[in-house]
Amino acid sequence: MPLVAGVDSSTQACKVVVRDADTGELVRQGRAAHPAGTEVDPAAWEAALTDALAQAGGLADVSALSVGGQQHGMVCLDDGGEVVRPALLWNDTRSADAAAALVDELGGGQAWADVVGVVPVASFTGAKLRWLADAEPGNADRTAAVCLPHDWLTWQLSGAVGLDSLVTDRSDASGTAYWSARTGEYRRDLLELALRGRSPRVPRVAGPAERVGMHGDVLLGPGAGDNAAAALGLGAGPGDVVVSIGTSGVATAVSDVPACDPSGAVAGFADATGRHLPLVCTLNAARVLDAAAAMLRVSLDELAELALSAPAGAGGLVLVPYLEGERTPDLPRATGSVHGLTLATSTPAHWARAAVEGLLCGLADGIDALVAQGAAVDRVLLVGGGARSRAVQQIAPAVLGRPVVVPEPGEAVADGAARQAAWVLTGDLPTWAAGGSRTVEAAPTPAVRERYAEVQDRTDR
Numbered sequence: 001m002p003l004v005a006g007v008d009s010s011t012q013a014c015k016v017v018v019r020d021a022d023t024g025e026l027v028r029q030g031r032a033a034h035p036a037g038t039e040v041d042p043a044a045w046e047a048a049l050t051d052a053l054a055q056a057g058g059l060a061d062v063s064a065l066s067v068g069g070q071q072h073g074m075v076c077l078d079d080g081g082e083v084v085r086p087a088l089l090w091n092d093t094r095s096a097d098a099a100a101a102l103v104d105e106l107g108g109g110q111a112w113a114d115v116v117g118v119v120p121v122a123s124f125t126g127a128k129l130r131w132l133a134d135a136e137p138g139n140a141d142r143t144a145a146v147c148l149p150h151d152w153l154t155w156q157l158s159g160a161v162g163l164d165s166l167v168t169d170r171s172d173a174s175g176t177a178y179w180s181a182r183t184g185e186y187r188r189d190l191l192e193l194a195l196r197g198r199s200p201r202v203p204r205v206a207g208p209a210e211r212v213g214m215h216g217d218v219l220l221g222p223g224a225g226d227n228a229a230a231a232l233g234l235g236a237g238p239g240d241v242v243v244s245i246g247t248s249g250v251a252t253a254v255s256d257v258p259a260c261d262p263s264g265a266v267a268g269f270a271d272a273t274g275r276h277l278p279l280v281c282t283l284n285a286a287r288v289l290d291a292a293a294a295m296l297r298v299s300l301d302e303l304a305e306l307a308l309s310a311p312a313g314a315g316g317l318v319l320v321p322y323l324e325g326e327r328t329p330d331l332p333r334a335t336g337s338v339h340g341l342t343l344a345t346s347t348p349a350h351w352a353r354a355a356v357e358g359l360l361c362g363l364a365d366g367i368d369a370l371v372a373q374g375a376a377v378d379r380v381l382l383v384g385g386g387a388r389s390r391a392v393q394q395i396a397p398a399v400l401g402r403p404v405v406v407p408e409p410g411e412a413v414a415d416g417a418a419r420q421a422a423w424v425l426t427g428d429l430p431t432w433a434a435g436g437s438r439t440v441e442a443a444p445t446p447a448v449r450e451r452y453a454e455v456q457d458r459t460d461r
């Protein structure tokens, strides 16, 4: 019974699972927090990984490990392999103007969707590089290589020092805006466009089950972007839509064909198996619940009970939850807005309900965008920390207008990374028994989405 480890180095925390490679049985796990903020020294991810691995009992009896990580973060390295500046994360919006400029320079959304399957927004690595070139040209000059959070952690674990040993995978490469999931090739011209002519090294893109190095006696897999790892962990296939309510809100589908959406709503990412992963991402998800709970001075469980005690539609109270700006729709400078506040709706219960419904309306729009790109929706799986909320579980099927499958609370991303590690170790993608899940149904409440659509644009942009 060889053991494998999977890592999820996500926005708020590093999570580790150790599983039996043959059966998938969970043997041990660990978790350590990441610093707050949208700009983070990668050393903090390494420290959290070390801590989470220790909590998970270490690696002495583990045969293989893969790292899943938050997508898009810009990690710049100098020619000695040192980090040039703190990494800008996917939810850092300072590169919004840079993204808009890049879209114009190539001739618009259709041109970008055609060449790399995505239209730049502030989140993508390419837009961050353009920001770097303009705001910190000295740091741009020092950047000899650029990679992503999961690439950097895998590289650290491997103990390699040469920039030529940096490795990534298709799923994370596809979130840079300078690698095409359709052709499987870098577009160095777009990397150079972003960096105004500079041409740093980028990681080699490994195959889905390739052995990319060793950490002591532990075999290292190529890893993946967190959303691709989650799809792998859940065993998602065509017809499944995974809705993740973590720091980001994500609706994603596994597909045999690349997405090409000139509006940019659906990103044409790759998955972790050689297929594609059309994806819609919002900036405001679980933290909307955190903010509402903090404002109402209640726990997350109390917030859920409050939300469930209010009527569907919260009596007309709508929260458009653009608390950190928004990515889909592309409104990086927007703020949240409240509509329909009356004496009757001025209660904690109505506020809690509006918070849950508001974040779910954004994800319902995301599922519609996936469908418009050709995705089939036979099953919706609800994951991420926010999916632990009883209110999210109960209200999601009403707002999304379809039943939702809620897997047992767990770590889908780390599980997917562990499954990849088992694949790398044995050469076969293991079929692990699915964990428990339950299907939650509710009468659809289309009026909630209609009311949200009415007020959604009446916000500070």
Ligand SMILES: Nc1ncnc2c1ncn2[C@@H]1O[C@H](COP(=O)(O)OP(=O)(O)O)[C@@H](O)[C@H]1O
Pocket (backbone or CB within 6 Å): 010, 011, 012, 013, 245, 246, 247, 248, 286, 287, 289, 290, 300, 301, 384, 385, 386, 387, 388, 389, 390
């Ligand atoms: N019972 C719960 N109810 C609502 N939200 C929860 C609950 N448990 C955890 N969360 C939320 O989950 C979020 C973290 O989710 P997670 O998927 O781990 O995020 P990330 O992967 O982005 O780091 C936190 O914002 C936290 O408030």
Ligand SMILES: O=C(CO)[C@@H](O)[C@H](O)COP(=O)(O)O
Pocket (backbone or CB within 6 Å): 010, 011, 012, 069, 070, 071, 072, 090, 123, 175, 226, 227, 246, 247, 248, 249, 250, 279, 281
């Ligand atoms: O930017 C995206 C997807 O494009 C985000 O989904 C990040 O990958 C962060 O994920 P979480 O930490 O919220 O899971």
